Amino acid sequence: xxxxxxxxxxxxxxxxxxxxxxxxxxxxxxxxxxxxxxxxxxxxxxxxxxxxxxxxxxxxxxxxxxxxxxxxxxxxxxxxxxxxxxxxxxxxxxxxxxxxxxxxxxxxxxxxxxxxxxxxxxxxxxxxxxxxxxxxxxxxxxxxxxxxxxxxxxxxxxxxxxxxxxxxxxxxxxxxxxxxxxxxxxxxxxxxxxxxxxxxxxxxxxxxxxxxxx
Numbered sequence: 001x002x003x004x005x006x007x008x009x010x011x012x013x014x015x016x017x018x019x020x021x022x023x024x025x026x027x028x029x030x031x032x033x034x035x036x037x038x039x040x041x042x043x044x045x046x047x048x049x050x051x052x053x054x055x056x057x058x059x060x061x062x063x064x065x066x067x068x069x070x071x072x073x074x075x076x077x078x079x080x081x082x083x084x085x086x087x088x089x090x091x092x093x094x095x096x097x098x099x100x101x102x103x104x105x106x107x108x109x110x111x112x113x114x115x116x117x118x119x120x121x122x123x124x125x126x127x128x129x130x131x132x133x134x135x136x137x138x139x140x141x142x143x144x145x146x147x148x149x150x151x152x153x154x155x156x157x158x159x160x161x162x163x164x165x166x167x168x169x170x171x172x173x174x175x176x177x178x179x180x181x182x183x184x185x186x187x188x189x190x191x192x193x194x195x196x197x198x199x200x201x202x203x204x205x206x207x208x209x210x211x212x213x214x
Contacts, residue, residue, distance in 0.1 A: 021059055023049040025073055028066050033111050037119045037126060042066070068129055074112050075103060075134040083141050086148035089155055089208050090200055096142050097171055097196035103138070104176040105192070113180060139164055146207075157207045170199035 027049035031040035042063055046056040060066040084092035103109065116130045142164040149155035157163045174195045179185045187195070 017059070020049070020051050020055055021069075024051060024056055024059065024066070025069055029070055029108060029111055029115075032067070032070075032115045037063070037067070037115060037123055064125070064129070067126060068133060070108075070112060071130050071134045074106065074108055075138065083145045083148070086145070086152040087154060089149050089204055092145055092149065093167065093200045093203055094196065096145060097167070097199055098193075100138065100142075100168060100171055101175055101192050101196055104172060105187075109176070110179050117180070139168060142167060154209055155207045156209050163203070163207055167199055167203050170202060171196060 024045060028040065028045045031045055031048055034040075035044075040063075042056055042060070043053055045066070046053045049056070060069060084095045086092065112130065112134075116127050119126050143160045146155060146157060146160040146163050150157055150160065175187055175192060
């Protein structure tokens with residue numbers, strides 16, 4: 001005799017679970033930053049989030065799983081974003097550059113990197129998670145796009161990985177990294193647009209095929 005099937009969770013219960021998950025992730029981020037990854041216990045996170053320990057452990061059985069969730073949420077805006085079609089190097093790089101600028105400007109992104117940097121000597125796996133589950137997928141989307149432009153004949157580059165690093169670096173070196181050490185560092189929307197546009201122009205001047213640039 002077959003056992004009874006477990007009913008699927010209702011839309012209400014799914015919404016409640018998502019709301020509690022968001023509370024947990026927000027509380028964990030604040031505690032990791034304030035107390036350090038090691039001292040911020042899951043029990044303390046549950047208390048700060050206003051949920052039971054059972055609720056927290058059901059969603060995040062380990063602290064590493066919770067940190068992974070923080071990383072994934074921070075980079076989530078890029079999850080469903082398509083790589084631009086090849087054929088117009090300026091347009092494609094502009095889309096990718098503005099998308100990257102938006103990701104870096106999220107309030108929680110600076111906090112996430114501060115946690116990783118502070119805990120790097122004792123918990124190098126946090127940095128690996130931040131890179132492999134956060135930045136690497138975005139970097140890979142830029143690399144794949146540049147390869148497509150090369151194959152389409154609009155870009156002349158021998159090392160797409162280096163070119164992707166250069167492009168993202170031109171943007172993050174102005175928009176993001178100063179904020180880690182300069183609390184008052186702010187960049188206006190107009191300045192952000194200018195930074196991305198200059199990075200795009202530099203890439204096109206360096207890697208755009210002559211026939212494309214003319």
